[in-house]
Amino acid sequence: MLPSGFQYSQSSMQDYVDCPRRFQLRYVESQPWPAVQAEPFLEYERHIERGATFHRLVERHQLGIPADVLESGIQDNDLKAWWRGYLGFDDVHNMDGKRYPELTLSADLDGSRLTATFDLLVVLPGQRIVIFDWKTYRGRPSKRVFASRLQTRVYPLVLCAAGAGLFGGPVNPVQVSMVYWVASYPNEPIEFEYSEEKGATDRDYLQSIIKDIDRHQNNTIWLLTSDMSRCKYCEYRSLCGRGDAAGQFAELDNNHDNIIDSIVIPSLEDVEEVGF
Amino acid sequence: MPESWFLEGPAGAGKTTYAIQYCHDLVRNDVSPEAILVMVPQRALGRPYQLAFTGSDWPNGTQIDIVTLGGLARRGLEMFWPLIADKAGFAHPEWEPAFLTIETSQYFMARFVNSAVKTGIFDSINVPPFRIMGQLLDNMSKAAVNGFLLDEVADRLITAWGDRHSSRPSVYRAGVDIAQHFREYCLQNNLLDFSLQIELFMNHLLSEPVYRNFFASRYGHLIADNIEEYFPVADDFIRDVWQELDSALLIYDTDGGYRVFLGADPGGMHVLRNLCDHIEIITETRVISPEAAALVSEFDHLLALNSLPPLLEVNPGEIITIASHKFYPDMIEWVVARIVELIAQGIPPGEIVILAPYLGDSLRFVLMSRLEEAGIAAVSHRPSRAVRDEPAARAALTLLALAHPAWEYHPPAADVADALHQVIDDLDPVRAWLLAQIVYRPGRDELGSFDGIRAGAQERITYRAGEKYERLREWLIRYRSEADEVPPDHFFSRLFGELLSQPGYGFHADFEAGRVVAQLVESARKFRRTLYPDGVDQWDAVTHEYFTLVQDGVLAALHVPSWQQQEEDAVFLAPAYTFLMRNRWVDYQFWLDVGSNQWWERLEQPLTHPYVLARNYPLDQVWTDDLEFRYRRDALRRLLMGLVRRCRKHIFMSITSLGEQGYEQRGPLLHLLQQIVQRYGDVQEAAE
Numbered sequence: 021m022l023p024s025g026f027q028y029s030q031s032s033m034q035d036y037v038d039c040p041r042r043f044q045l046r047y048v049e050s051q052p053w054p055a056v057q058a059e060p061f062l063e064y065e066r067h068i069e070r071g072a073t074f075h076r077l078v079e080r081h082q083l084g085i086p087a088d089v090l091e092s093g094i095q096d097n098d099l100k101a102w103w104r105g106y107l108g109f110d111d112v113h114n115m116d117g118k119r120y121p122e123l124t125l126s127a128d129l130d131g132s133r134l135t136a137t138f139d140l141l142v143v144l145p146g147q148r149i150v151i152f153d154w155k156t157y158r159g160r161p162s163k164r165v166f167a168s169r170l171q172t173r174v175y176p177l178v179l180c181a182a183g184a185g186l187f188g189g190p191v192n193p194v195q196v197s198m199v200y201w202v203a204s205y206p207n208e209p210i211e212f213e214y215s216e217e218k219g220a221t222d223r224d225y226l227q228s229i230i231k232d233i234d235r236h237q238n239n240t241i242w243l244l245t246s247d248m249s250r251c252k253y254c255e256y257r258s259l260c261g262r263g264d265a266a267g268q269f270a271e272l273d274n275n276h277d278n279i280i281d282s283i284v285i286p287s288l289e290d291v292e293e294v295g296f
Numbered sequence: 297m298p299e300s301w302f303l304e305g306p307a308g309a310g311k312t313t314y315a316i317q318y319c320h321d322l323v324r325n326d327v328s329p330e331a332i333l334v335m336v337p338q339r340a341l342g343r344p345y346q347l348a349f350t351g352s353d354w355p356n357g358t359q360i361d362i363v364t365l366g367g368l369a370r371r372g373l374e375m376f377w378p379l380i381a382d383k384a385g386f387a388h389p390e391w392e393p394a395f396l397t398i399e400t401s402q403y404f405m406a407r408f409v410n411s412a413v414k415t416g417i418f419d420s421i422n423v424p425p426f427r428i429m430g431q432l433l434d435n436m437s438k439a440a441v442n443g444f445l446l447d448e449v450a451d452r453l454i455t456a457w458g459d460r461h462s463s464r465p466s467v468y469r470a471g472v473d474i475a476q477h478f479r480e481y482c483l484q485n486n487l488l489d490f491s492l493q494i495e496l497f498m499n500h501l502l503s504e505p506v507y508r509n510f511f512a513s514r515y516g517h518l519i520a521d522n523i524e525e526y527f528p529v530a531d532d533f534i535r536d537v538w539q540e541l542d543s544a545l546l547i548y549d550t551d552g553g554y555r556v557f558l559g560a561d562p563g564g565m566h567v568l569r570n571l572c573d574h575i576e577i578i579t580e581t582r583v584i585s586p587e588a589a590a591l592v593s594e595f596d597h598l599l600a601l602n603s604l605p606p607l608l609e610v611n612p613g614e615i616i617t618i619a620s621h622k623f624y625p626d627m628i629e630w631v632v633a634r635i636v637e638l639i640a641q642g643i644p645p646g647e648i649v650i651l652a653p654y655l656g657d658s659l660r661f662v663l664m665s666r667l668e669e670a671g672i673a674a675v676s677h678r679p680s681r682a683v684r685d686e687p688a689a690r691a692a693l694t695l696l697a698l699a700h701p702a703w704e705y706h707p708p709a710a711d712v713a714d715a716l717h718q719v720i721d722d723l724d725p726v727r728a729w730l731l732a733q734i735v736y737r738p739g740r741d742e743l744g745s746f747d748g749i750r751a752g753a754q755e756r757i758t759y760r761a762g763e764k765y766e767r768l769r770e771w772l773i774r775y776r777s778e779a780d781e782v783p784p785d786h787f788f789s790r791l792f793g794e795l796l797s798q799p800g801y802g803f804h805a806d807f808e809a810g811r812v813v814a815q816l817v818e819s820a821r822k823f824r825r826t827l828y829p830d831g832v833d834q835w836d837a838v839t840h841e842y843f844t845l846v847q848d849g850v851l852a853a854l855h856v857p858s859w860q861q862q863e864e865d866a867v868f869l870a871p872a873y874t875f876l877m878r879n880r881w882v883d884y885q886f887w888l889d890v891g892s893n894q895w896w897e898r899l900e901q902p903l904t905h906p907y908v909l910a911r912n913y914p915l916d917q918v919w920t921d922d923l924e925f926r927y928r929r930d931a932l933r934r935l936l937m938g939l940v941r942r943c944r945k946h947i948f949m950s951i952t953s954l955g956e957q958g959y960e961q962r963g964p965l966l967h968l969l970q971q972i973v974q975r976y977g978d979v980q981e982a983a984e
């Protein structure tokens with residue numbers, strides 16, 4: 021049913037949890053639907069672009085390009101503020117350990133493949149691994165909101181299952197923590213410690229989602245979400261008969277950030293051979 | 297120095313399977329997957345690796361990178377840009393670069409070509425501007441993948457031209473001058489077309505210490521598959537990083553080299569075997585029958601050695617059926633009837649391909665329609681089709697023109713009727729035509745309202761359709777007041793989402809229209825973001841510019857991701873080379889029109905030359921008819937052997953005495969087949 025080679029990610033699973041029909045259209049049918057997601061469109065696009073540029077800047081920095089070289093190319097004031105915030109985020113800069121920016125790990129979960137691309141992993145072999153995730157939201161969601169996101173469950177789980185090679189041996193969940201750093205609130209990182217119990221609960225939960233997905237047939241229309249507010253920022257709204265106008269970007273709250281998360285970081289899969 | 301292997305063998309020998317197993321072994325021996333770099337000449341050929349590395353038997357861990365040289369270059373440039381931009385001579389090294397696609401390269405190239413065309417310099421070659429752009433970009437790419445300077449392109453072309461017709465050298469020179477202006481413009485504006493990406497990667501990034509450290513600490517193991525399809529710079533790249541590798545596996549397909557016309561250098565890549573510690577040559581293929589192997593041998597002897605092979609015990613004719621027809625339509629009927637029979641026998645449609653040297657739109661259309669009528673799933677490869685040729689895109693473009701009367705472009709009434717028919721659910725073509733006749737007056741500012749139509753006509757059109765038409769008309773009028781704030785991609789997105797895909801409109805739940813309009817939006821977005829990355833105060837002129845480029849045929853950006861198509865269980869209809877580059881095996885092949893000369897002709901491209909613009913072509917050599925003949929024979933040999941090696945069961949070949957254009961057919965492939973028939977006698981013939 022899913023295309024061959026398909027791998028689950030936090031973003032696709034979040035889509036399923038938010039709306040099974042959206043998951044079906046996006047991943048089972050790979051159906052493009054070119055409606056506007058949020059208005060004013062150019063402002064929304066600029067925000068997404070700024071987020072992507074920020075991620076690239078940090079990746080470059082973590083790869084060893086000096087900060088002053090990078091800063092000289094920043095023209096946008098908001099971006100510059102985020103960048104300065106990042107430079108002042110001592111927790112990340114002072115930490116010992118090997119750094120892996122934009123690293124993808126994948127693990128088998130009951131015969132399905134689950135993948136996670138980490139903004140930054142800092143690894144102290146045998147001792148500790150910290151997952152850093154940069155968020156370029158305008159507001160700062162509460163810890164509770166972050167806790168409810170599938171990303172908070174998928175990332176540590178994949179890391180524990182697939183990080184042994186980086187860690188120099190099996191990863192014990194208590195050695196893992198995850199830090200969300202929101203660019204406009206640079207001094208208020210949100211940290212989650214991981215544990216064996218959480219790992220077991222998360223594994224059960226993610227397995228149940230995959231089982232649920234597997235139960236579906238593709239020749240039927242999967243369940244449409246009952247939370248109509250999700251449809252405001254969903255490109256399929258006309259197909260589902262859920263309205264004709266895109267939601268307002270200014271009203272886009274962090275409960276709907278999956279639409280941004282799914283676009284912010286261009287996947288390396290998108291790097292096309294440019295032939296002639 | 298790495299521990300290295302060179303593995304050579306024909307298609308179907310199991311080389312890629314071996315390479316995948318090799319990756320498994322590396323990982324089992326504690327090599328971290330991210331330290332393995334798999335290189336392929338084009339993305340589709342990376343698919344077997346991708347599937348293997350996402351299978352449930354693949355160990356948990358980091359991911360193996362599967363890249364093309366172009367992909368590796370682009371990734372490296374994106375990430376390490378600040379380190380090389382200044383040294384590479386960009387006017388604004390502090391700005392981010394824009395990576396151009398073929399399409400967006402053409403937008404910029406159009407400015408230079410169009411003004412040169414006006415001077416008359418290209419009059420003697422009689423080629424439309426968008427083809428000139430394509431060929432000049434092709435020359436730039438050829439220079440990059442061979443490591444030439446642009447001047448060398450002109451020198452090579454002029455030398456090879458010899459003392460034939462005298463205006464051509466100045467045309468070549470003018471072409472290279474344009475390319476140089478284009479390059480200068482790119483350096484001024486941080487634009488990276490394919491050729492510049494390759495040059496920057498090879499000449500700057502690879503020697504940049506930070507990148508070099510990154511590369512060396514990241515990758516220890518190289519697997520390079522199908523190296524016979526690589527450009528000469530890939531050879532340079534492999535030699536450059538060789539000493540830093542822990543291991544390397546180079547894989548060479550003996551009879552490949554299908555991308556020679558794009559710049560591939562199978563001969564040069566073969567020399568890489570001299571670097572390797574272990575050389576393994578497989579001669580057997582696991583996939584094909586002895587009869588197919590005999591046919592491969594016949595083609596090989598007849599074309600490479602120009603000699604008759606000894607008569608074999610197995611009859612190569614047993615895997616082919618040749619049918620003769622007088623006219624093209626008879627051939628099509630015959631092909632469809634055979635396919636219907638095969639499917640009735642339980643053969644999956646995905647095990648059948650229909651191949652032609654070139655696949656024109658009309659042939660494609662007729663075959664696709666006939667297969668559809670027969671209830672057979674079929675997909676056809678369309679390498680590039682103009683946006684405006686897609687009905688859904690054409691309708692959207694017509695509505696764009698109607699929304700901008702100030703442009704004074706008046707779409708033909710037939711286009712307006714067609715757009716109305718497509719986008720309004722209840723309008724059949726007759727009613728749509730009637731409505732268009734009444735409400736559309738070329739030159740008038742806006743469409744007439746439904747309320748203003750006589751009652752009788754309203755009834756014929758129906759009030760339901762009229763109501764929807766009114767909503768569309770009002771949408772277009774409302775949009776006009778905002779046109780300056782709306783870029784072209786946003787126009788299409790809004791029109792689609794707010795109206796055309798709403799319940800009651802033609803694109804609602806029309807997945808194909810969704811796909812086509814999505815590509816139109818993507819094309820317009822790339823245009824806007826590449827040419828106007830900082831935005832403009834008023835978008836109307838930009839939208840007009842985009843529209844004009846579409847009308848001029850500069851855009852050809854509609855592609856279906858290649859493997860998405862390939863994996864459908866459907867009969868695949870494609871040009872022969874396209875099929876070869878997918879590296880697929882099927883049970884049954886149909887070769888159309890084997891009498892056609894097109895089986896060995898190359899595209900007429902007066903501004904470029906695939907063989908002369910190659911590193912291994914002597915700089916001082918004139919291109920002669922004799923050389924043309926030899927290269928064609930070699931290309932035909934590779935093509936035929938490659939096709940037969942990818943067929944497990946049977947090849948149906950059809951001959952038409954009068955080809956698609958109604959001329960008699962006596963091409964070289966036909967001649968070869970006649971020789972084989974004469975030697976073995978009992979080839980199955982299915983004369984009609």
Ligand code: SF4
Nearest residue numbers: 039042251254257260
């Ligand atoms: S529009 Fe609403 S119901 Fe439809 S896919 Fe999107 S979120 Fe789901």
